[in-house]
Amino acid sequence: MFRVPNFEVIEFTDPVCTWCWGSEPVLKKLEARFPKKIKISYVTGGLIEDIRNYRDDANGIVGNIEEANKNIAKQWVEASKEHKMPVCIEGFKLFSEDHHSTYPANIAYHAAKMQSEKLANKYLRRIREAAATEALQVTNPKILIELASEIGLKVGEFIEAMEDGTAERHFQDDLLFTRINRVYGFPSFLIRNNYNGKSIVLRGYQDYNSIKEVLQFLCDEDLQELKIDKSPENVISHLQEVVKTTPIELQMIFDFTDEELEDTLTTLQTKGYITLEEVGTGSFIYYLGKPLVCDPVTGVCSY
Numbered sequence: 001m002f003r004v005p006n007f008e009v010i011e012f013t014d015p016v017c018t019w020c021w022g023s024e025p026v027l028k029k030l031e032a033r034f035p036k037k038i039k040i041s042y043v044t045g046g047l048i049e050d051i052r053n054y055r056d057d058a059n060g061i062v063g064n065i066e067e068a069n070k071n072i073a074k075q076w077v078e079a080s081k082e083h084k085m086p087v088c089i090e091g092f093k094l095f096s097e098d099h100h101s102t103y104p105a106n107i108a109y110h111a112a113k114m115q116s117e118k119l120a121n122k123y124l125r126r127i128r129e130a131a132a133t134e135a136l137q138v139t140n141p142k143i144l145i146e147l148a149s150e151i152g153l154k155v156g157e158f159i160e161a162m163e164d165g166t167a168e169r170h171f172q173d174d175l176l177f178t179r180i181n182r183v184y185g186f187p188s189f190l191i192r193n194n195y196n197g198k199s200i201v202l203r204g205y206q207d208y209n210s211i212k213e214v215l216q217f218l219c220d221e222d223l224q225e226l227k228i229d230k231s232p233e234n235v236i237s238h239l240q241e242v243v244k245t246t247p248i249e250l251q252m253i254f255d256f257t258d259e260e261l262e263d264t265l266t267t268l269q270t271k272g273y274i275t276l277e278e279v280g281t282g283s284f285i286y287y288l289g290k291p292l293v294c295d296p297v298t299g300v301c302s303y
Contacts, residue, residue, distance in 0.1 A: 005039040007215055010190040012178055014047035015105040015127040016094065016138060017186040018076045019205045022083025024128070025252040026208045028245075032238075032253045033225045034215075042124060044106035044171055045178040045186055051095045065095050076132065080281040083205075084248035088280025091135040099139040103171070104162075108144040110170035111161035112153055123151050133279045193218040208252065230254050235264060236273055239287040246284055 009030060013020045027040050048054050051068050054061060060071040073089040080087040105127055113120035126147050130136040136143050141162065148158045161167040181190060181201055189206055191214045192199040198218045202210065216223045228234070235254065239245070251261045265285070268274045277284045 005037055006193065006195050007034070007038045007218070008041055008190075008192045008194055009038055009211065009215075010041045010043055010192065012043050012045045012181070012183045012186055012188040012190070013124075014045055014102050014186050015109060015124055016102050016131045017047055018079045018087070018132065019083065020187045021087075021128045021132050022079060022085050023187050023205060024085060024125070025083075025246070025249040026206065026211065028249050029208050029252045030211060032228065033212075034223070035226060037223075038215075040121070042109070042121065043177055043190075044109055044174045045183060046103050046106050046171070046175055047186060048102045051100045065097065065100065069093055069095055077281060084282065085246060086133050086279045086282030086284065088133045089135060090280070093135065093137055094131065095139060096137070099137060102139060104141050104144060105138050106174070107162060107167045107171045108141075108148065108158075110174075111158045111167035112148060113170070114161050114167065115153055115157060119151065119153055123148060123153065126151050133284075191215060191218065193220075196220055228254050230256065230260070230264075232264065232267060235268070236287075239268075239274065239285070243287050244284055246282060248282070250285060 009027070011020065011023065011027065030038055031040060051061075051065060052063055054063065054068070056062070059075045061068045061075075069092060072094060073092040076087045077089060108127070109120055109124050112123040127138050127144070130143070130147055131138045136147075138144060138147070144162075145155060145159060149155050181188075183201065183203065185204055187205060189202045189211065190199060191202065191211065196218070200214050200218065202214065212225070235250070238250075238253065247261060247265065250256070250264075251258075254260075256264065265274070265276065269276060271290075273288060273290050275286050275288060277286060
């Protein structure tokens with residue numbers, strides 16, 4: 001019997017990193033398949049300190065802000081074809097002369113974390129969505145404050161932590177931890193067994209099976225993966241918890257084939273449980289709040 005949680009998967013990240021956005025389905029599946037055995041944590045590595053001094057020759061990001069925005073948008077769309085998370089670049093303007101760094105978004109995560117790690121992780125997800133699918137300028141502190149309010153953070157405390165240097169000090173600690181682990185690209189992952197002290201760093205994007213195999217390698221005994229029931233009732237139960245998700249996240253968690261995913265979404269949409277919102281290269285699934293009908297005697301639920 002495992003103690004709780006015996007593993008930690010730490011993602012070295014930046015809120016605007018497109019392949020970190022693309023890693024969301026992997027992390028969601030890990031949480032679903034190893035409930036209470038794995039804690040997902042984040043270390044903010046600060047992708048771009050100043051776009052005006054940044055060079056990524058391979059992707060044509062070489063300092064000019066207008067060209068950088070154009071080429072970053074192109075890069076995100078290309079990445080989306082691989083990781084399948086939605087990207088919408090209409091109106092995309094991540095950087096400007098006044099807002100030329102991703103560091104404020106990293107610092108904002110720590111301002112949120114000072115209130116609640118659970119809320120901070122929800123906030124991180126919201127920043128990713130805003131950047132990737134709404135073309136919001138999440139390098140702008142004003143936008144970051146609005147998103148903080150949206151997910152239920154105490155805005156006064158959040159702003160104070162952003163402005164008095166406390167959140168930035170936590171971010172600087174993360175930068176140091178990132179360098180100590182020789183991480184220079186995002187996402188990367190530190191996978192750690194909290195009970196035997198073993199750990200491994202995986203650099204770059206990783207698929208689910210790669211992380212699962214490392215977890216097993218670090219384990220002193222067989223690591224049991226939860227088998228997920230693919231029934232519509234179980235899918236609805238999951239959607240009731242998350243409310244908003246993406247097709248690729250649902251597909252990965254339940255191991256749906258493309259055909260199974262399409263059939264499931266069509267059925268749930270026809271019966272009024274969900275709606276699909278097309279967004280750029282993909283879509284979001286919204287649960288509409290329709291309850292399952294459950295027999296009070298047997299406890300069996302149907303849809």
